[in-house]
Each structure stands twice: as structure tokens, then as C-alpha cells.
Amino acid sequence: MRRTPTILHLDMDAFFASVEQASKPSLRGKAVIVGGLGPRGVVATCSYEARVFGVHSAMPMAQARRLAPNAAYLVPRFQLYRTISEQVMALLRALSPLVEPLSLDEAFVDLEAGGAAWDLESARLAGTKLRADIREATGLTGSVGLAASKMLAKIASEQAKPDGLVLIDPGTERALLAPLTVRTLPGVGPATGDHLRRAGITTVGEMAEAGEDELVRLLGKAHGHALYAMALAHDERPVVAERETKSVSVEDTYDVDIHDRVRVELEVQRLADRCVRRLRGAGLSGRTIVLKVRRYDFSTLTRSETLRGPTDDPAVVREAAARLLDSVDTTGGVRLLGVGVSGLADFTQEDLFAQAAGELADEHAEEHVEERDREETEVQGERRWPAGHDVRHTEYGHGWVQGSGLGRVTVRFETPGSEVAGRVRTFRVGDPELEPAEPLPLTEAGFPVGAGGDAGVDQRVDDEAVDGGGGGRRVDRREGDGFGAVRG
DNA sequence: TCTGGGGTCCTGAGGCGA
DNA sequence: TCTGTCGCCTCAGGACCC
Numbered sequence A: 001m002r003r004t005p006t007i008l009h010l011d012m013d014a015f016f017a018s019v020e021q022a023s024k025p026s027l028r029g030k031a032v033i034v035g036g037l038g039p040r041g042v043v044a045t046c047s048y049e050a051r052v053f054g055v056h057s058a059m060p061m062a063q064a065r066r067l068a069p070n071a072a073y074l075v076p077r078f079q080l081y082r083t084i085s086e087q088v089m090a091l092l093r094a095l096s097p098l099v100e101p102l103s104l105d106e107a108f109v110d111l112e113a114g115g116a117a118w119d120l121e122s123a124r125l126a127g128t129k130l131r132a133d134i135r136e137a138t139g140l141t142g143s144v145g146l147a148a149s150k151m152l153a154k155i156a157s158e159q160a161k162p163d164g165l166v167l168i169d170p171g172t173e174r175a176l177l178a179p180l181t182v183r184t185l186p187g188v189g190p191a192t193g194d195h196l197r198r199a200g201i202t203t204v205g206e207m208a209e210a211g212e213d214e215l216v217r218l219l220g221k222a223h224g225h226a227l228y229a230m231a232l233a234h235d236e237r238p239v240v241a242e243r244e245t246k247s248v249s250v251e252d253t254y255d256v257d258i259h260d261r262v263r264v265e266l267e268v269q270r271l272a273d274r275c276v277r278r279l280r281g282a283g284l285s286g287r288t289i290v291l292k293v294r295r296y297d298f299s300t301l302t303r304s305e306t307l308r309g310p311t312d313d314p315a316v317v318r319e320a321a322a323r324l325l326d327s328v329d330t331t332g333g334v335r336l337l338g339v340g341v342s343g344l345a346d347f348t349q350e351d352l353f354a355q356a357a358g359e360l361a362d363e364h365a366e367e368h369v370e371e372r373d374r375e376e377t378e379v380q381g382e383r384r385w386p387a388g389h390d391v392r393h394t395e396y397g398h399g400w401v402q403g404s405g406l407g408r409v410t411v412r413f414e415t416p417g418s419e420v421a422g423r424v425r426t427f428r429v430g431d432p433e434l435e436p437a438e439p440l441p442l443t444e445a446g447f448p449v450g451a452g453g454d455a456g457v458d459q460r461v462d463d464e465a466v467d468g469g470g471g472g473r474r475v476d477r478r479e480g481d482g483f484g485a486v487r488g
Numbered sequence B: 001t002c003t004g005g006g007g008t009c010c011t012g013a014g015g016c017g018a
Numbered sequence C: 001t002c003t004g005t006c007g008c009c010t011c012a013g014g015a016c017c018c
Helices: A015-023 A061-067 A079-093 A120-138 A148-160 A173-177 A190-198 A204-210 A213-219 A222-229 A261-281 A314-326 A352-379
Strands: A006-012 A032-035 A045-046 A072-074 A099-103 A104-111 A142-147 A163-166 A247-258 A286-293 A298-312 A333-345 A390-393 A398-406 A408-414 A423-428 A434-436
Touching: A006 A079, A006 A120, A006 A148, A015 A032, A015 A045, A015 A079, A045 A061, A061 A072, A079 A099, A079 A104, A079 A120, A079 A434, A099 A204, A104 A148, A120 A142, A120 A298, A142 A148, A148 A163, A148 A173, A190 A213, A204 A213, A204 A222, A213 A222, A213 A390, A247 A261, A247 A286, A261 A286, A261 A314, A261 A333, A261 A390, A333 A398, A352 A423, A390 A408
Parallel strands: A032 A072, A142 A163
Antiparallel strands: A006 A104, A006 A142, A032 A045, A099 A104, A247 A333, A286 A298, A286 A333, A390 A398, A390 A434, A398 A408, A408 A423
């Protein structure tokens, strides 16, 4: 392990929720919860104000609503988050060519490789400056951890949250780790945590004391060796800038279990088409087709088939997925279906006939996508208005959808630069003066050139209105009008 | 009461050829 | 020719991460 704390871990604070608060002044200081708003949605991120009520990531949305009924509930706007994330990643790449993004809101940076830091003080300075730069460029806060390894840098940034910086001094690592719970270590989730607890091991120090042989006996070879090394603060994993994609998959959870076998078959075909579009979009093909089925009782099974050569042919993937489905009993109903492709290559080995058939099928698939996009943004000729998405009104200007339902849409007219919360007005959903709009930049610095906003047409539509967060007043709560229905 | 979506990695069973 | 074994591959499931 290197002796200088020049591995940096950046973690943006409550990223999705913070972006929403920055773009909607009326939500600042309020409980904001971002996630799937359907009956089976879960929380993606929530603001620190929402965490006070016990809400956290991955919690079922229904539970979050019970804990924080007056919070603002918004659907994620991934395109906007991606745009902001690119701004942040650009700042990281200015520090070093060795940047390893873990997600939209997290990354490792090897400061030493970029010459941005070489000792304790230069590392601290680089981290401090980075946080200031991020705030200036995006208006958002991020927490920084600095240490001599990835594991320790990540633990440090966790301790720094929110809006802080923690540097782990070389030589103090083991003492720092010893009292922490085993769940602190990457790779220890609920199952491994339980396993260790049953063996009387609850802290990292106890893991180190237990010894390598005992951990291997308890957790298996790979896991045991890796976790023992981590418990001793040994982590030699390098920061890796480019990671190869190993698989591509798509899956859908349905609002209501599907019992109809024909419908299940149809959904699998659609998922296969979507998966192939993603595959082709990435310029990839793959050999192994995987079908995933989650049944009514939440039991999950996968079936896979390996072809003789890699394919990106929608017809081939559809047929393989259909064959795999033949071996699965779906009579009790299914809540989730998924199709994936692994064993990836950046070339194909299809014969000419298959290629030709594929192109034909692909044309149909493209038509199908456009059709679905229309379905998602319009219902019986009327536009849909996802909660939180930006809109523009010819008279009142820029705003965002606070809620919709019963043929009405409620809009709050404000922009990221607004000093005070904007006024709220309600319109007919078909009002010709109201149209979806691109998100505005969060700061005057704006988005980088070429970065797009969110078209606002490709998101799942919520079926709930949102509350501004303050007064406990619910706006336009929709009754069952078909908006939340399962696609298809 | 309920539990998303998109990934990665590991393990163990079983088939198969050398 | 039969049998054991080793290594590799495929398949299914589980755990974990964000």
C-alpha cells in the first residue's frame, strides 16, 4: 500500500435529491424523495431533511410515504443527473487521468498519478479545492475522503458526509478500522454481516483477530481472503479508469402481477428488443442470453443459453429468450421479467441470412419504440405530466410539475435562480399554452457546451401528485384514472 | 407491508474431453 | 477398453454495490 493519502473518493451528497432542490427553490430545506412512484417503487435518494423521518435509499416507496407523508415525491430525471455528473467528472479528470466513476455521483481519483498531490498537505489542498470547484460549477456539495487506498478513501468520505472532507493519516488505519462494524467494509452486506454475527464477529477488529483461516472457513475462499486483507487495512486495488462492460440487461417490474402466459411471452419479446437496442447502442454483441423471472412470491430464477457465437440480432435474442421461457412455470403470476446478454464481444458472427432477418426485425423494433414513446407521453391524445419535470407556459414562463391527475396539472413557476418559492397554478392537462421544457442550468455557470437537458418524455410516469413539502397540503391527488397502469 | 434497475463477482454442480 | 482425475465450460443462484 502506498504511504501517502493520495487516493480520493468523492461522494455527492444526496445527489438526485440535491439536484432537485437546486433546480426547485421551493423544495430547499424540505424533505424530498426521488424514486419510482408506482405501487412497487422504491426510494432512489432522499434529502437529509427526509432522512430525519427514517426514510432511506432502497426503502419501499409505500413505507416512505407512511414515514414522511408531507415530503415532495419526484420521479428521477436521469438525463439531467447525467449532465451534472459529467460536469463533476470533468473536474475530477482535470486532477488526474486516473478517474474511476462508480456511479453518477461517486468516483475514485488517483491524485498521485495526475501529479495533483504527493503528500498529506497537497492531498488535503486538492480535496478542498475540488469541493469548492464542484460547488461553484454545480451549486451542489460533495464529500471527499482521502486515504492511501480505495477502501479507506471510501470509508473516509462516508465519515465526511455531508459536505465535508476527511483525510486518514497514514499509520492510523488499523486503529481507525478496529471499532467499526463489519458492515463498513465493502463486500459485507446483510447476509455476510449476519453470518459473521452468528460467529460472534461484529467489528472489523474482531475480523482481524479471527484470522484468515477462520474467515475463509466462514465465507469461502475468495471472500474470506479479501475481507481478511481489508480488515488489516490492506487494499492494493488500483484506480482503474476504463472498465469493460461484462453484460447488458433490461428488466421491468410490473405494477400488477402478470398471469396471462401470452402476455408474459409478449413482454419477454419486448424486453429482448430493448436489450438488443442497448447492446447495439454500445456497439456490442454477446453469446449468452439470460432470462430472469421474479414470481408472485418474490422468488427469482434465471435461465441462460449460450450460443455458438456472439449476436446482436434481435430475432436471435428473441428466439433464445422465448426458448428459455418455455422451461419456466409462470402460472402463479410474475412481477418482474428481464432479458440480458453476457459473454460480450465487439463483433458478431452471424451468417448473412441472420443479418438480413435481423435488420428487418430491427426496423420493426424501432417502430415499436417510437410507438411506445408516444404511448408514454400521451394517453388518448393528452400529454402526461411526470411529477418534477420542467414545463413552460406561454404566459407564466418556466416551472415544474407539482402534480397531475383528474385531468388537471399543477405547476409551480420558479427557476433555479428564483429567490423565493414560485406561485402555483393549475391547468387542464391538454392546455395548449403548456408544454414540456428542458431543465435549466443549476448555476449561472450553466451546463457544459453540448450537454443536453432532459427531454422529459422518456421517464416512467408517476401516478401521484406531490406536496410542496411544507404545509402538509396535498395537491391534486389523482384517483385511479389509468395513468399508473402497466405498460403493454 | 413490501421489497427497482443495472450491474459485478463468486460458488457449486454437472457435463465433457484429454 | 475401462476408470479416475483434472481442467474447462456452462448453468443457476446468491450476495453485493450504487
